[in-house]
Amino acid sequence: MKVSCEPIEQCQVALNIEAEAIELDKYMKLAYNHLVGRVAVPGFRKGKTPRSILEQHIGRGAFLQEAMEHMIPDLCSEALKDQKIEAIDQPSIEVIQSEPVKFKVVVPIKPSVKLGAYKDIRIELVKKEITDDDVEKTLEQFRSQKATLIPVDRPVQFGDVITMDIEAKEGDKTVISRKGAQYEVVKDSYLPLPEFSEKIVGLAKGGEIEFTLTYPEDYKIKQVAGKEYQLKVNVGEVKEKKLPELNDEFAKEAGQDTVAALKEQIKKSMQETVDARGRQEFEQKSLDSAVDMSDVQYPPIMKQREIERILREDVKNFPDGVKGFERYLKSINKTSDDYPKEIDEIAHKRLRRAIVLGKIAEEEGVKVEEQEIDAEIERMVSGSERQEDLKKFFNLPQSRDSISETLLTQKALKVLTDITSGNAAESK
Template sequence: QIEILQVDPVVFKSTFPLRPQVELGDHQHIRLAPEPAEVTEEEINSVMEQLRERRAVWAPVEHPVSFEDLVTIDIEERSEGNSINSYQGRQFPVIQDSPIPLPGFAEHLVGMKKGEEREFSLSYPDNYELKELAGKQYNFKVKLIEVKEKHLPDLNDEFAKSLGQGIETLDALRESTATSLTNVAEERARRDFEQRVIEAVVDLAKVEFPPILVEQEIDRLLSERDRMFRRQGGLESYLKTFNKTEEEVREELRPGATERVIQSLVLGKLAEEEKIEVSPAEIDAEIEKMIGSTEENAEELHKIFNTQQGRRWVEERLITQKTVQHLVEIATGNATKEGESV
C-alpha cells in the first residue's frame, strides 16, 4: 500500500506486510497416545440395515396412508397472489416431521384413502431460514392416487449372494462389512490423532503474521465454494440461498482460516528446522499416484502437475505429509534418531 504524502518533492509512505515470525516450542517432548479404532456390532447392524433398504421393494396396498409409506398424489398448490401450480402423479415419501415441501405436509396425508381428496393450508415458520419465505402461506388440494408399502428382504445367505460381491453367506457379508468399517475407523482415528498432534505443537509455538494471510485464506475458501456451487450459479447463488452477504460469510470463515494459517506456518517452520525435503523422484511418484486415482483427463492433469507451479504444489503437499508423520513419530516415541535421515 502506497500513500502519497507530498507531491513536490514527491514524498510517499509505503506499507507492506512483515514476514511471519514463528518460534517453535519444545515439540520434541510431546507424547500422545492414539485412540483405538473400534467397530461395534451396532455399527455393523446399521450397515446391514442400509443394505436391506437399498433392496427394498415397494408394493401397492389398499390401507390408509401411514408414515413410511410411498404415495402417488395429484397436487394443486397456490400461494397468496399467485396462480395455481398443478402437479400430476407425484411420488412422495410420507416421512414424519419432514420439512418438504412444507413442515406438516406429510402429517396431512396420514389416514387418506385411495381416491380421497383433501384441502389444507400450511405456512412457513416466521423464523424460517429463507426470509422471503418466512410466514408465507400456501393452500394445497391433494388427491391420493396410490399407496405403496415398503418390504425389506430377509437377512440370510440368499440376500448376501444377491449383492453380487462374490459373497456366499450372511456370515461372510458381516465379516466383509466389519473389515470395511474397521478400515474406515482406522483412517478416521489416524487423521484425528494427526490433528491432535498438530494442535499440541501449535499450542507450544509463538506465531506472529500479517492479517493479509488470513484474508488470502478466506479468499481461497470462498473460491472453493464458488467452484462447488458453479452448477447452481456459483458464490452468488450460495449467498442468496442462505440469505447472507459475502462479508457475513467471510466472518464465519475467519476463525477456521486463522487456524489454518497458524498451523501451516508452524508446520512450515518445523519442516525448515528439521530439514524435511522431498526428491524429484518422490514428486514424480506422487503425481502418478494422484493421476492414477482419476479416470478422466489424465493427459490434462499431467500437463498441470508438471508445470513449475504444479510440481511446487505437490512438493509442499509431500513436505507437509512428511512433517506431520515426523510429529506423529515424536508423539508416539518412535521418532528417527539423531543422525538418521528424515
C-alpha cells in the first residue's frame, strides 16, 4: 500500500492510503469466500458458484464493497503500526474512490499541553470561621422545619404558608398551572418567580389578584431576564408557623442532650462543611489558574466522549433513567438534542483541567503504587457486608485502573495546591 501522513489541527493525524492491486486481489478472494456460501445463484449449489459468475450475479460494486469492509480496517491498522502512530480512539475513515481503492483516515492522538509557570502561582486559602450568629440562624431554620402550621383569619404575612391556585403565562404560553399548591411566603424569594411573594402579602383567604412581573434584559437571573409574565393567584387557606420552644426537649429530638450540646454540634458540622467548601474552592482556583496559563490542544472526539460521560452521569440522577431525564428536559422546554450543546463548555473545561493536571503529575513525578490502590480498595469496602464480592470487582484490571486514575488526580492536585499555597517552597 501507499501511505502519506500529515499532522492536522486539534491533535489529529491524516493518513491517505492507496491499496496496491495485489492487496485488493487478496481481499477480493476473501470476499468471494465470504459471499459464495451466502448467495444463491440459479444453476449452482451454494458454495460452488465460480468467482466470475458470482461477481457477475451480484455486481462488481457489491463484491468490492465486501472486500473493502475487511481490507480497509486491516490496512488502517498496518499503516498506524508502520507510521508509529498511537490512536487514542477509533479513527474516522472516508473512502475517496474504489478503483484503485483510496481512503483517508483521520486519527485522534494524545492531547498536547504546554504548561505555564504554574510554580509561580500563589493563592490564599481563605478560612471562614462559623460564628454564634451563623449557628443561631441555622437553629432557627431547623425550628422552622419542625414548626406547626396553624390556620389564621388574617391577611398573608411573610413567613406564612398558604394554599393557592396559580396560573402564570409568558405571552400565550402557560408556564405554571396548579390548583391547591402549598407555598411558603418568604421575603425576596425567587420562587416561583422573583418578586412574586411581595405581591401575595396582604391578601386574605379567598382573595384573588392578577398582576404582571417584568424583568429587564440585564436581570441577574438569566432564566427570566428580558421576559414578562402575567399571573393570576387565588389564595386558599392561610397558616401561621408556630415554632417549637428551644429547650432541652427539642435538643433531645435532634439527638443531643441539651441546647448547648445541640449548638456545639451544629457549629462543628457547619465548620466542617464550610472548611470543605473553602478547600474545594481553593483547589479549583489553583487548577483554573494553571489551566488559564497553559496551551492545551486535544482531538474533537475527546470532547464528544466527555459529553457522553456527563450525560450518563446526569441520567443516573433519575430513578427511571433516560425517561425521567427526558421528562426533566421537557419541563424546562429543552430536548435531548439541545442538552449536549449546553454542556459543551462544561465538557471543554473538564477536559482542559484533566489534561493540565495530568501533565503536572508527569512533571512532578507523581505516581500511584500498587499498595496505594490496595489500601484504597480496603477503604472502599470497609463496613460493607459484601466485602469479598466488592474486592473481586474492584480488583478487576479496569476497576484498578479507574481507582489509580482517581488517586493520581488527588495526589497531583495536592502537589499543585502545596505549590500555590506556598507550602511546597517552605518544605524545601
